Amino acid sequence: MGTTSRFPSGRTAKLLFLTVIVGLVALDTTGGDFDLSRARAWFDLVLPWIPLFAVLIGPRVGAVTWFAMFAVIIALGADPLQVSGTALPTMLLLGLCAFVLVWRAAVILTAGVLVMFAIAVLVNPAKLGLAGVITFATFMVLAAAAGFGLSLLRSRLERSARRVAELRAQQARVRAEERTRLAYELHDIVANQVTLIAMQARRAEFADPEKTGQILENIGRAAGQTLQDLRSLVLLLKSETDEDDRPGTGSDDEALTRPERDPAIQGEAASPTGGLVQELHQVVDELEQAGFTVQVGLAGPVDDASAGLRQTLGRTLHELGTNVLKHGDPNGIVELRMAFTGDEVTLSASNQISAATPIFSSGTGLEAMRARCDVFGGHLATFAEGGRWTTSVSFPTARPLALTPSEGTS
Incomplete structure (x- = not known):
């Protein structure tokens, strides 16, 4: 507990306290112990x-x-009437000060009051006897103990209120993190396929009749895959909610509800590198289906990539492919590179900037890549030069990487 230098409440409480004190003083005037016709009586009363x-x-x-x-x-001689008249005011004072001040100050104040009363007994021992001393001391200690007990109760209530506020703030942070995670999940699942559908629809406007059927088939396949992924995400979220209410559930439920399309999860179980290479070829196929010419570069020991790093690289590859679909010119060449060099792996995508009106972009893809870089100690660079847009992302491979909540689900 701390100390305060002012009355511990607002103006209304002060007025109420003042009213009570004035009322008690007025009550003393009706007791008949004071001859209010004399000035000394008023002095002794107040x-x-x-x-x-x-x-x-x-x-x-x-x-x-x-x-x-x-x-x-x-x-003035420690008159018994004057000393006894201080009993109630002193009890109120000790109780209030014990409530407001720290316990050491309250103890010192109570001890000082008892010492002062002992001095009064020494000054006038004939009229202030032992029984009066014991009674006075007992009531003073009880008043101080009552004030200190209320102070402890107040402190406990304040701590409880702070704890409740902290828990509410923590819950708000958790909900915000969950909303951010869900936004990234929806973006990862939907953005790539929907962008591919939009690009295929644009191609269908100008394609030869014999190619229209293939384009429509690609659109249908992408739409079906998107629907499947959304269902998988809903099942995953439902499974996580059930696990919160059912302690002791294993990871088998999660494995059953993860989207089946993610090769970075499926392939890695059988081959350390197959899933990542499959992700790279899948992005290339999607770009080529949209009419892009893709030059692929893969260099370095892919086997050195950990499971967490492969998961991150797979997500990043799809983000790079989606950005190319949105903003790239299909008449230009797309350069897609993945290089493992020493203790670092670099992904880069370079494309001709399209002069057409781009497909709407919220910037969530770049935001997600920046978030992964922050978590895994990576670096993101983007720049435009000679009519081409380049995005480069690098991650360290030397230290172990742990999956974040947003990276742990597909």
Whole structure:
């Protein structure tokens, strides 16, 4: 717990507190213990309550004022009526200060109050007996303990509120990450096939009649594959939701619900490099079906690629192919390269920039590639030169790579 230098609430609480104190003072006037026709009686009536009025400025100010008030009573001879008149105001003061101040300050204040009362007994031992000392000390300790107990309860409630706020913020972050992951998954699954469908539809407008049938067949195949992938994604998401409610489920369910089309998963089980090479040829086939002429380059020891790296490279290859389909000129040559050199692997795609109106692009593909580079320590570079657009992505192969949530599903 910390300390405060002001009254621990707002203006309404201050007015309510002030009203209560004034009411208690007014109640004392009806007790018949004071002859209000004399100025000294008014002094004796108001003096014990002055520290509580000072508390409105701050608990420390109230505590200091109490010691000054009680010193005046001792200096005047520690009259029993005056000492007993301080009992209720002192209990309220100790309870409030114990609630506001740290426990060490509350203990010191309570001990100081007991010491001051002991001094008053020494000053006037005849009229302030042992029973009065014990009663006074008991009520003061109980008041301080009540204030400190309320302070502990407040601290516990504040910690609980902070914990709830942290959990809500964590849940919001998890939901945001899940939405981002889902966006990447939908983009990876849909963007490539839908772009291929759009490019094939454009070709059908100008193709020879004998080629139209083949183009329509490619469109149908791409649409069917997209539908299959979307169904697989829905099954995967449903499976993950069920696993959250069913502890102890194994990874077999995930394997059954992953999209079957992803060669980077299917091929790698049988061959370390077959899946990645198959991904490369699949991208080449899609580009050639859209009318592009593709020059492929593959260099270096592909066997050195880990499973996590192959998964990332497969995703990146499809992103590069999709970008070419969207923005490339089919009359130009596409250069697609994958090179393993030392402790680094580089993927690059270079294409002639199309003068036609490009297919709508949200930039999610480049964003996803940048995200993978951030996770795996890679580097993304894009530039235009001589009417050609080049995208180059490099990843390190020396250190082990771990799949992220967005990379762990297809």
